[in-house]
Amino acid sequence: MPQKIFLFFFMVTLTLIGFFSQKSLSQSEDLKSELTQVQKLIEQGNLNLASYLLEKVSQSGENSYIQAIKANLALAQGDYIRSISIFESLYQQNFGLTERNKENRLALLNNYSQALTERSQIYLALASEELYRRQEFSRAALDDKNHALGLVREAVAQSALSSQQSQIQARLNLGKLDPASFSLEDLEKIKDEIRSLPASNQQVNFWLLLIEIHSSLPLLQEALSIALELNDPLSLTRAWGALAQYYELSGDYKEALTASQQASLAASSISNWEQLAKWQWLSARVYRRLNQPENANVAYRNAVNAVKQLRYSLTGNRVSQALYLDTIEPLLRDFLAFLLNQPSASQETLAEALEILRLGQLSELDNYFGRICEVIVSNEPSLKADTAIIYTILLPQKSYIILRLGNTYHLFELEASSETIKKEALNWRHQIADRFYGDYRPGSYYFYDKLIRPIKPKLALNKISHLIFVQDGILRNLPMAALYDDDKKFLIESFSISYSLGLGGRIVSSRPKSPLVVAASQPSSAFPNPIPAAIDEARNINNLLGGTQLINEAFSPATLLKQLEKPHQLLHIASHSRFSGLIEESLVQTGTQTLTLFEFERILQSRQSPIKRLILSACQTAEGSRYAVLGLAGIGLRSGIDNVIGSLWFSEDKKTSSFITSFYQFWKFNLSEEEALRQAQIEQIRKGTSPIDWAAFVCITP
Incomplete structure (x- = not known):
């Protein structure tokens, strides 16, 4: 769980008995105990086990409390869209308003606002990356922030009748979102209130939240003092790490190094790989400041190993975008800069830099798909002399x-x-x-x-x-x-x-045999422009190679799934598809409905053995996004496909049909895919055709 997310948990009350009316009191108490255990696991960052137990609990039925905890889990996993959807539903249902105490309502308001705040940060990151959608993402980020601010103000207004912890949480959230509203008088008052609490992990969390609003060494020392008293490794790694960051920013590098080493020890003792990666990376930066490159190199490698362990531990779980943007990407790029910015980089150094680059590519795929890409990165293949x-x-x-x-x-x-x-x-x-x-x-x-x-x-x-x-x-x-x-x-x-992700894949050269060719020419709400020439394209391929074709309504998810049970090695899709910087906007059009990328991927992965080649002749990638082509490449990698051929932008359908037919004619006569693509492109150049009609087509391997 990212360090900056501190969830305020829902109180699981005996209202559960009403929902499980056919259950005994002891069974309801058992359920309360299980849900409390799930909440604690989320707090500890043990998200895989929390997810497993919550799924098990949900099999008996669901109520608002289970939904609220599911939203908490989604928030901790970085699945902001899902968490916000659940929180909004609970908010509209007036969850917690009818209870005698308002703890659950406040928990909802605090966590809902936090999910919106986290998503606004993702939108801001996209705004800085995607030039042509900058205004759109900036506006979305501002909308989320304003919505979160409204929820936090509502929480502060309602907190007077709630526990002291709820009041502190609400005011800290308001201070983070609207620092101007947090006066010196507020600061002193909330410090006294935090000090009055019994020593606990929550008290440490409150200090760390306050430090984000008003950083000072005495506050950091108070947080560390409580963590030391508790002797809790998670609180210790957070408190030592926050202190290390303070000293680094202050230029006190020796103290920063001591604190980061203590933070690393605490993280290592509980196998908290995210925290360990952060603090080893901080140690590496400090060593560089202290002009100790050998120690910096060791710390960087330790941080990278922690990232690898983190990816392994998250297998089967949701991957937070904030984790990638805040920690993994800047860490790996900082290490690359360290390795390459040397007077003379050795062959070993360059080989190590490429290993880091491959880990970065995998991590970007994790971030884009929201799941760990479970692929084995093979050693670099031997290259032909040419x-x-x-x-x-x-x-x-x-x-x-x-x-x-x-x-x-x-x-x-x-x-x-x-x-x-x-x-x-x-x-x-x-x-x-x-x-x-x-x-x-x-x-x-x-x-x-x-x-x-x-x-x-x-x-x-x-x-x-x-x-x-x-x-x-x-x-x-x-x-x-x-x-x-x-x-x-x-x-x-x-x-x-050809293009590659650099993950050890290779282009497999052989003649196309028994293709499955599917085409959809009709418009849809997602793709309003018809592409009638897609039908000619499918028929031309069928005339050249034989195989099976599904046209328009005959091309449905069900028929595609059924055809993929047969031993086709090539799937050619002459239909609209789009790969965006946001996975939820990446779509593939069939003759009957529009599929999300995950739905399309599930169909591809249904086969016992993967198809060898996927060709998407009418796809387009978002021109301003560094992630969009990852979707095109990643769908092949995650589905075990050797080669993917796709287009970077959508061209006129008649010209695409002609180009694709030419490509298959060259490929049929024993040329490799990349050479057949080249010959088709040269043919267009000799005709004086603009690059808009031939340059978009690319061949991609893992």
Whole structure:
């Protein structure tokens, strides 16, 4: 459970007896005991066991108390959409208002406001990433914050008739959301009230919440004093960690190191991998400040190992976006900067940097799908002599290319800041997909100059003909085939190109056999534009390769599921699909209904053995999101599919149909997929076709 989330728990009262009217009093008492145990497990961060027990309890039926605890669990897991939905339902039902004491109502108001506050932070993060939806996400973040503020004010107003703890919680929440409302008089009063409480984990939590509003060394020392008195490892790791952060910000690095080491010891004693990762990372930063690079390296590696253990411990559980954004991503990128910003990076250092990059890719997939991607990252495959892998790494201060040739790595620093690269990438991605007003050429030149020119001599020396791009962030959205050199040649004219997540996958080359081709041309509420040429595309493929086709109403989730029971190795979908920066906005259209990405994934995973190839000829990815292409790549990885071919943007359906037919014609005659794609693209170039109609198609492997 993220450190900043302190849940205020619901009181499980004898009102349960009314719901379970056919149960005995002893059975209701047993239920109360089980629900109390679930709440404690959530507080301790043992979310897997809490989820298991809560599911078991729910089998006997549900009432508002069970729903409230489910919302608490969803909040602790970072599933803000689900928690907010349940809290809103309970709020509308006037949950807790009819009780003699208002503890449950206050718990609802406090936790509901916290869920909204957490989601507003996610929207703010998306606003900073997605240029073209910045206003939309900023507005959503502000709406959530204002809604949360209204709930907290309501909690403060109602808290006068409740327990002292409820009053403290409500006022602390208000102080966090509206610091201007928290006067010095309020500060002194609430300090006295916290001191008057008996020593407990809740008292420590209150001190730590107050420190977020008004950080001071005496308050931190009071929190630590209580944690030491309790000798509770979870309270100790939080209190020592907060003290370490204070000393780090104050520039007292020796004290920061001592505190972070104590925080790490406490976290390690209870296998709290999230806390351990945080405090080992803090130790690494402090060691760097103290000019002790060897110790920093050890601490970074300890932090990375904790992240790996954390991923393992979360298997089968929900993954919090806040955990990724606040801890995992900045930790891994900071370690990458440490490794690569050295006078001379050894082969071992570059290999380690790529291992961290792969862990980062996996963690991004976890974050996007909201679940741990349970895949085994294999060792890097051996490369053919004519193949090179190009890794891009965008870091706050500097950005890099690592070029792999055979078993040798070469490091190049990009001569542009990561912010400049991101802005240019967003602009080019927008220009190249704009049929009427876009000018792709400046961006094509720019990215050829930045990404290919520095490595061109080594590519020529080693007679490279196939490039595999493992892109970072927003660069995943770029059509590398459309890079333009000084001789006015597109990159695809010189190299076959594929994309990878860098997780050990490889392109499996063989002829397409017995495909299952499905197509839907009708409009829907999610995709209002019809694509009539999708029917021609499906028939053309069927004429070339045979196999099975499902058209329009014949293409339903049920028929797709049934057909996938057969030994098809290739699934071609000529229908609308969209991969957004938000997983809930990622959709696949069938002839009868629109599927969410999770629903589509469940169909793909229903097979005993996975299909080998998935081709989505009419998909589009959100141009301003670094996560969107992860959805396209991740659906293949999580479903065990070797290769995915998809499009970065939606093109005119007639031109897409013609291009796809040409691709299959080349592929049929013993060319690899990436080479068949290349030949189809070169054919379009020779016809003078704009890149908007051919550059979007990419071949992706794990």
